[in-house]
Structures are given as structure tokens and as C-alpha cells.
Amino acid sequence: MPDAADLERALRAAGLRVTRPRLAVLDAVHAHPHVDTEALIGAARARLGAVSHQAVYDVLRVLTDTGLVRRIQPQGSVARYEARVGDNHHHLVCRSCGAISDVDCATGQAPCLTPSVDGGFLVDEAEVVYWGRCRSCATARTAPAPPDPDGSTAQRGTP
Amino acid sequence: MPDAADLERALRAAGLRVTRPRLAVLDAVHAHPHVDTEALIGAARARLGAVSHQAVYDVLRVLTDTGLVRRIQPQGSVARYEARVGDNHHHLVCRSCGAISDVDCATGQAPCLTPSVDGGFLVDEAEVVYWGRCRSCATARTAPAPPDPDGSTAQRGTP
């Protein structure tokens, strides 16, 4: 977990001005990977007291554009954000509770997979989403477990 | 391209009643893979004259639930549907124009990839999306080409 100074450095390195909403959102993304926009708005408000949802949306777009955070959006889910960027990792998604966990990529560089015949496409990234059931939902099939927004079950894998 | 009798048989085999909207939507999905709901509503109306958008949404949900069509939704795109089901193929998506093409899966069965360490997840499917630029957009980087809703550039690949 980077501290405030690290986050500030990261913003400046990306050529962005350092503002309280940006620090709050960036901190929240680091603290709670894979959470949705609404939760980030809540986290930012918990830190600052009051931030407009528009500000958070703007901040998230800027951070995504500059590569400081990554936006992911599994089917059927709203947009989620994570601060782990640049290592081309993949995700495990629970069909039952929506929990998302990181899976390391074997190569760590995009694209880690390439179609043997690509029909003229210039492929620059292979996004892999593993669908299944998380440990909690697999064991307790009756009552879905709450999401695991911290991705604490993240493990390495292939590709 | 299956004819009306084939589509009707498919509906009955899935335990569904045969209605004109269902035939029209199923036909449209076969004729135009990877198109969005709005386009399917248009295609259904072209066949039937008038269908409510709600009917098309309902039909698409039923067809998806019974496995007659597959719903795909790349990041940043609305829901799209295709009639190619059961072979666990993947998709190439153009970042520029949004065109989607099919890519055969090497194994043809889910999951074709498995994370070596899954953190307790029971993985049943690995969804792979290859991001890049289609032939048209790669050659003409200035003006994005219109989408390729037929996926005519589909080729086989790995995984």
C-alpha cells in the first residue's frame, strides 16, 4: 500500500495535478481493488467528507487514461477499478457472488496469447477472464457469499 | 444458415413455444452475429412489421437462458448476441471500430485454459478476448471503419 506521498508522486509523474479528490480516489483504488464506482465514491467521501459523483467519475477516467488505474468490467457487472497495472494479469470471477480475484499472467506482457490466425487483426492484448465459483460459493451453494472486493483470494496462474 | 423449420425445431427442442417474435429474433441472430439489441429489434421489425422492444429483450433472455444464443459484451460495448454456441470459441475485438470476429478455440471445450493456482475457485470457463485493430482500422488509422457485424473476418486460432 503506497502512502500519500507515493500517490502524489504517481500523479505528478503522470503529469496530473495533485488534488484531494484524486488522492482520495487513488488511495481507495489501492485499498480496495476490484470495487465499483459507487463504492469508490463512498470511500472518497469517507476520506474527504463530500465529493460529487461527477468528480469521482472524472478522476477515474483521468486515472484510467493515464494508466494509473485499470478499468475492468466482467459481463453483467458494472465498471470496477484496480491499481495493479502494467503486469497484464488476468481475473477469476465468481458467477455466484461476483467476487473478482487476480491471476498472474505467465508472461506478464501483453498479448500473452495470440490467435494463430487473426484474420488481419493486429492483436495487442489478450484479456482472459476465468469464470467459476469462489471457494465460499462453491462450498455453500445455497446462500451466495458477499463479494470479496479486496481480491484477497488472488493467486498466480497460467497464462 | 438454418431455415425457418430448423429454427422452429430448435425452439421446440429447447422446450420453448414457437412464436413469430422468437423466430424472427433467432433468425436475425443467425443472420447477423455480434449485433446489438437495437439492431436485433430493427431486424425483427423488418421481418414482422412491429415488435415491442420488450418482447425482443424477453426473447433474447429466454434464448440466452436456454443456450440457443450466446450473449457477449466486450468492455465499453452494449450487449451483443451470437448464435454460435457450444464450441467455446473466443473473440477478436477492434478497439477502434468495435468489430467483433470469432476465433476458434483450440480445445473447443470449456475451460480451455486453467489457472495453475486458482485460490479455491472452481473454474468452468475461460473467456478470452483478443483486443487490437481490425484490418480496416489498422490500415486506415485516420478514419475508423464501420463495424463488421457479420464477423466475416473470423478465423481459427489458439487457444
Added chain:
DNA sequence: GCGTTCTCTTGAACGAGTCAAGAACTGGGC
């Protein structure tokens, strides 16, 4: 042909996200 059950129509509503205009703030130069 009849009745049950499922499906479609109509109309409204919801949630996520975007747009627009103006106020407030940040950072660099003085």
C-alpha cells in the same frame, strides 16, 4: 374447441454513466 399457461404489448421506471455551465482550486511565474 377449450382452458391453462406462457408470451407479448404497453408504459413506466431504474441505474450507470455522460454532458454542460459555472464556481473553485492548483500550480507556476512574478
Added chain:
DNA sequence: GCCCAGTTCTTGACTCGTTCAAGAGAACGC
């Protein structure tokens, strides 16, 4: 330390894709 230009945030409305609800209509089994 102060000022100003440019960027960022606030407020409020809006769009778009999708879903919900209730009742009318159609398909299927008998």
C-alpha cells in the same frame, strides 16, 4: 506571498440500455 491562467470540481439535468409490472393475446395439450 500574490496573482492569473488553466485545470478541476460541483450541481443538475440528461441519455442510454435495460428491467419491472400488469393486463391482453397467442400457443399448446387435452
